[in-house]
Amino acid sequence: LRDPKLTRSVWFTDRNENIALSIRHKGERLFSEKSQFQKVEVYETFAYGKMLTIDTMVMCTEKDEYAYHEMIAHVPLHLIPSASTVLVIGGGDGGTVRELLRHPGVSHVTMVEIDETVVRASREHLPQLSESLKDSRLNLIIDDGIRFVGNAPSAAYDLVILDSSDPVGPAKGLFTPEFFRNVHRILAPNGALVAQSESPRFNQGAFVALNKCLNEIFSSVHCYLAFIPTYPTGMWSFTLAGKTPLDPTSGLDETVVNSFSEANNLNYYNADVHKAAFALPTFVKKMLN
Amino acid sequence: LRDPKLTRSVWFTDRNENIALSIRHKGERLFSEKSQFQKVEVYETFAYGKMLTIDTMVMCTEKDEYAYHEMIAHVPLHLIPSASTVLVIGGGDGGTVRELLRHPGVSHVTMVEIDETVVRASREHLPQLSESLKDSRLNLIIDDGIRFVGNAPSAAYDLVILDSSDPVGPAKGLFTPEFFRNVHRILAPNGALVAQSESPRFNQGAFVALNKCLNEIFSSVHCYLAFIPTYPTGMWSFTLAGKTPLDPTSGLDETVVNSFSEANNLNYYNADVHKAAFALPTFVKKMLN
Numbered sequence: 255l256r257d258p259k260l261t262r263s264v265w266f267t268d269r270n271e272n273i274a275l276s277i278r279h280k281g282e283r284l285f286s287e288k289s290q291f292q293k294v295e296v297y298e299t300f301a302y303g304k305m306l307t308i309d310t311m312v313m314c315t316e317k318d319e320y321a322y323h324e325m326i327a328h329v330p331l332h333l334i335p336s337a338s339t340v341l342v343i344g345g346g347d348g349g350t351v352r353e354l355l356r357h358p359g360v361s362h363v364t365m366v367e368i369d370e371t372v373v374r375a376s377r378e379h380l381p382q383l384s385e386s387l388k389d390s391r392l393n394l395i396i397d398d399g400i401r402f403v404g405n406a407p408s409a410a411y412d413l414v415i416l417d418s419s420d421p422v423g424p425a426k427g428l429f430t431p432e433f434f435r436n437v438h439r440i441l442a443p444n445g446a447l448v449a450q451s452e453s454p455r456f457n458q459g460a461f462v463a464l465n466k467c468l469n470e471i472f473s474s475v476h477c478y479l480a481f482i483p484t485y486p487t488g489m490w491s492f493t494l495a496g497k498t499p500l501d502p503t504s505g506l507d508e509t510v511v512n513s514f515s516e517a518n519n520l521n522y523y524n525a526d527v528h529k530a531a532f533a534l535p536t537f538v539k540k541m542l543n
Numbered sequence: 544l545r546d547p548k549l550t551r552s553v554w555f556t557d558r559n560e561n562i563a564l565s566i567r568h569k570g571e572r573l574f575s576e577k578s579q580f581q582k583v584e585v586y587e588t589f590a591y592g593k594m595l596t597i598d599t600m601v602m603c604t605e606k607d608e609y610a611y612h613e614m615i616a617h618v619p620l621h622l623i624p625s626a627s628t629v630l631v632i633g634g635g636d637g638g639t640v641r642e643l644l645r646h647p648g649v650s651h652v653t654m655v656e657i658d659e660t661v662v663r664a665s666r667e668h669l670p671q672l673s674e675s676l677k678d679s680r681l682n683l684i685i686d687d688g689i690r691f692v693g694n695a696p697s698a699a700y701d702l703v704i705l706d707s708s709d710p711v712g713p714a715k716g717l718f719t720p721e722f723f724r725n726v727h728r729i730l731a732p733n734g735a736l737v738a739q740s741e742s743p744r745f746n747q748g749a750f751v752a753l754n755k756c757l758n759e760i761f762s763s764v765h766c767y768l769a770f771i772p773t774y775p776t777g778m779w780s781f782t783l784a785g786k787t788p789l790d791p792t793s794g795l796d797e798t799v800v801n802s803f804s805e806a807n808n809l810n811y812y813n814a815d816v817h818k819a820a821f822a823l824p825t826f827v828k829k830m831l832n
Contacts, residue, residue, distance in 0.1 A: 265563065267565075269565070271567070271589070272566070272567045272588070272589040272590035273564070273565065273566050273567065273590050273591075273772075274554065274564070274565040274566075274567075275562075275563070275564055275565075276556075276558070276562065276563040276564075276565060277561070277562055277563075278560070278561045278562065278563075299561070300560070300561040301561035301562050302562075318744075320826075321824070455607075455772050456772075479770070481768070481770065481776075481777060481778040481824065482777075483562075483744050483745075483776035483777060483778060487770075487772035487777050488770060488771075488772060488776050488777010488778055489770040489772060489777055515825065520825055521824070521825050521826045521829075522824040522825055522826060523824075523825070524822075524824075524825050524828075526821075526822035526823070527822050527823075527824055527825070529819070529822065530818070530819030530820075530821075530822030531819075532815075532819075533813075533815035533816050533818065533819030534815070534816075535610070535770065535810070535811040535812075535813075535816055536804065536809055536810050536811055536812065536813050536816070537609075537810045537811060539813075540810075
């Protein structure tokens with residue numbers, strides 16, 4: 255005797271033990287597969303379009319993925335406009351590659367995704383993200399990013415992007431000094447790493463540990479923030495680590511940035527946002543001191 | 544035969560029809576009263592300390608209230624350092640008044656809160672917020688803010704702060720042209736209004752309508768943003784409206800701002816954050832065009 259309207263209100267919840275973010279969806283799972291690494295699912299939500307989840311954590315949704323993908327790609331590429339070879343670890347949905355390939359200077363992207371299931375789910379259900387995976391400039395490799403980076407030649411990449419899920423499950427080994435020493439080694443002399451570095455509020459431990467680890471290995475480390483409504487607390491961080499000192503804002507050519515952003519119809523990133531993202535609230539600064 | 548551990552996991556949820564933010568609490572309500580206006584409750588949460596809610600919307604929590612209250616008070620007061628008389632509409636918890644009174648130039652604050660229940664709940668359970676309500680520079684009036692503003696003398700205030708709940712229930716009439724024309728009238732010639740202006744993502748309609756309304760009445764209107772983890776989507780906006788043109792960033796004395804912020808042990812606001820808050824992501828800019 256349940257109200258049929260109530261049974262139709264179904265929610266996906268991304269939570270830790272004390273806070274949770276829930277997103278209403280339309281009932282059926284468009285994709286659901288347990289790979290050897292993790293559970294990969296796609297839901298159709300009411301507010302955010304299709305949503306990709308891994309082990310009950312939101313990876314991205316059609317309607318807000320641009321914020322994350324624009325910020326992880328365009329911030330470093332406008333700081334290192336000479337970058338031509340890029341390595342992406344993770345990022346199986348294709349959103350990061352899509353943004354990287356908007357830059358004509360990027361001639362070659364290698365993406366190493368551990369789980370082909372993520373790529374397949376995205377190809378089947380998230381074409382706005384995965385279409386970039388067809389680009390001839392992309393070399394898509396299904397492999398363990400840790401092993402790949404360990405075996406890669408030195409100084410081979412201008413930019414490395416760590417577009418991983420949270421540091422649990424298969425992504426755990428990505429947040430280690432050994433991994434980041436290898437990333438440092440495979441970067442060109444003026445190269446840089448950008449890592450998604452969790453929420454300073456929701457995953458404070460991982461956020462602080464990653465920053466500290468990068469500070470021991472790289473010569474300049476700068477954290478930046480973006481509003482991601484479908485990630486817990488809505489505040490997400492990225493960390494930019496340069497092999498040589500890198501000023502994250504003062505060298506920026508704002509005219510170039512804004513022309514690029516307009517020409518590509520970006521939804522989040524612009525020159526003001528680039529500079530503003532590096533301004534940290536005092537409680538975040540204190541965490542990193 | 545329910546698992547007793549499960550029955551102890553109790554959650555407060557702030558939701559619209561499609562997304563929800565849930566915060567785990569310890570079970571009992573510390574305060575629960577239905578006033579003639581709204582339902583006022585206080586919970587003890589695990590992640591955020593004590594939490595004040597009105598009609599199942601989070602108003603503030605002990606552990607993150609500083610972000611909202613610092614941003615609503617210090618941004619305008621550092622832009623109008625000569626401000627001495629301030630009117631607060633709403634704000635019954637006391638957090639905004641606490642931040643305002645950190646400025647030695649502020650000699651008189653009038654706060655008009657419609658619901659004494661909010662004040663009482665805060666006095667009983669949120670001393671870190673409500674202690675400011677004892678200050679001799681404060682005149683606390685329990686009354687309808689709309690009526691108060693309608694009857695107030697012209698040019699009486701240097702700053703008006705609209706620290707209301709969402710524009711439903713008793714706060715609805717606060718988001719009307721008539722109300723804001725009266726606010727404009729009671730401001731001194733160089734005065735300004737700051738209004739909490741909802742989430743551009745969660746309450747897009749109210750956010751856009753308020754900005755448009757203020758643009759028709761005030762001579763300069765600037766939106767700014769802050770990360771508020773316990774509000775839905777985590778992205779919250781404030782709107783600064785000047786009776787005369789007001790540049791929100793270029794006149795800022797950064798040394799003064801940072802000394803002030805350090806001396807007062809602020810947790811969120813600093814000079815970089817002040818400037819960064821006015822940098823709007825492109826999708827927000829487009830909403831306001």
